[in-house]
Amino acid sequence: MEWMIWIGTALAVIGLIALGYCIVAAISAKRAGLPDDALRARLQRIVAINMGALLVSILGLMSVVLGVFLA
Secondary structure, three states: OHHHHHHHHHHHHHHHHHHHHHHHHHHHHHHOOOOHHHHHHHHHHHHHHHHHHHHHHHHHHHHHHHHHHHO
C-alpha cells in the first residue's frame, strides 16, 4: 500500500499549498481597501477555496494513515 501513502502525501501537500494561497489572498484582500460589499464577495470566494483545500488535505491525510495501517 505504498502507493496510497504517496498519493495521500501529494493530496496533503496540494491542500496545504491551497491553504497558503487562501491566507495570502485574504491578507491582500484586506489590505486592498475595498468597500465592504466587494471585500465580502472576495472573502466569500476565498472561504469556498479554503473549504475545498481543507477537504483535499484531510483526504490526503486519511489516505496516508490508511496506507500506513494496511502496509
